[in-house]
Amino acid sequence: MHACVIGAGVIGVTTAWQLARQGWRVTLVDAAAEPAGGASHANGGQLSYSYVAPLAEPGVLPHLPVWLFNPASPLRFRPRLDPLQWRWCLQFLRACNGRTASATSAQLLSLSYLSRQVLHDIQRESPVDFAHARNGKLIVYRTPALLEKARAQVALQAQMGSDQQILDADQLIEREPALAPVRSRLAGAVYTPSEESGDCARFTQGLFQQMAAMDHVTLRMQTPIGQLERSGGRIRRLLTTTGESIEADQYVVAAGMGSRPLLAALGTHAPLYPLKGYSLSLPCTPDQAPAISVTDYERKTVYANLGGTLRIAAMVGIGVADHGIEADRIALVKQQASELLPRADIKQARAWAGYRPATPHGRPLIGRSRAAGNLWLNIGHGALGFTLACGSSHLLGRLMAGATPDIDPVPFQPNC
Secondary structure (H helix, E strand, O other): OEEEEEOOOHHHHHHHHHHHHOOOEEEEEOOOOOOOOOOOOOOOOEEOOOOOOOOOOOOHHHHHHHHHHOOOOOEEEOOOOOHHHHHHHHHHHHHOOHHHHHHHHHHHHHHHHHHHHHHHHHHHHOOOOOOOEOOOEEEEEOOHHHHHHHHHHHHHHHOOOOOOEEEEHHHHHHHOHHHHHHHHHOOEEEEEOOOEEOOHHHHHHHHHHHHHOOOOEEEEOOOOEEEEEEEOOEEEEEEEOOOOEEOOOEEEEOOHHHHHHHHHOOOOOOOOEEEEEEEEEEEOOOOOOOOOEEEEOOOOEEEEEOOOEEEEEEEEEEOOOOOOOOHHHHHHHHHHHHHHOOOOOHHHOEEEEEEEEEOOOOOOEEEEOOOOOOEEEEEOEHHHHHHHHHHHHHHHHHHHHOOOOOOOOHHHOOOO
16 A cells, blocks of 8 residues: 655654554655754754643633733734634634633543653664653743642643642752752742653654665655645545656645645645744753753743753744744743843854644644545644654554554544
8 A cells, every 4th residue: 555645744754654664655745855844843842741731721811911912922913814814713712611621631641642652662663863851841830829720730630640740949949950040930840750852853854764764665855745636535646836746545644734725725624723933942061951841831931951952942923924033032032041041052042933733722633534535634733743743643554554543533533
């Protein structure tokens, strides 16, 4: 059986790698020159398996007025005359309730724990050098009230198998001395010892190089995607903009935001919207950066030490339609990073911006598309693409093989 996978980000590459390991003949296609050129290129670097609460949760609603009108807010919203934007936002707001958020958290946890298992299997059987570290994670809170509120999420996730601890400020500094200069501004943290970190782009490129050595895998980069041609309820071939065609038995769309126009041409609309994020990468020494991954909860900023490179990722932009790096947003990230980690040399930071393809409810879409009998989707992972990639590809591989999946696939079933 021959599968054509569209998209060479972390989701597409892990999907192609999984299918190739299952014995499929695989063709991986992407318009970019190199893998991991989009949202996978410089993301936050956290493998946040035990803390996958969706963005759409009740606590978002009270903060929206402040976030929307505060230039220093982690959220920037630019309204547009775009029905897709308003449809996505309305669906997002409907999902901001306790019942939906709790159910989604449980579903994402099942997928994230599968992803952790699969990643560990990869590292045991076909290891990739991507600065992988099992160094734990700290969710840092500045106010006692929010730290107390975090106890409810910790209790919920404990029922689902998570091992997390509430630390006061002194315990936090004992655990992560790099935060000692700002001890007086911190109330405490949620510590999850099982969390991990790594460089998403290096992981993607490592699997890509493994596939390059496989006789039954064809890697077609710099191949501009045209459209999927459908006939009799099945995809007959993939057409490129240069007039070439690729024929396969099964097709997988894993092209991030590029998935939406491909599916729209087939008459189906994927509920994806690009959430723009920003990151900084800078060299660091052990005394300049935390050894444990850190999330600054109030500022929605993450810090990960990737083997001598500090990765700082932050911000959500909705309706920010250009791919450029907005100077005011990057300046704010630098300012806040300097306040939390005054020993880090922020002047050396390299800035990056990219789109996270997100669904309004926070669950990725994994499974057979309604548009054709031999079309499959692996899209919509938002900010959790790296965390969920291995589990998503494994789940899709089982479904495509007609095998019993390891987890319940129904919550992730595409409706497009």
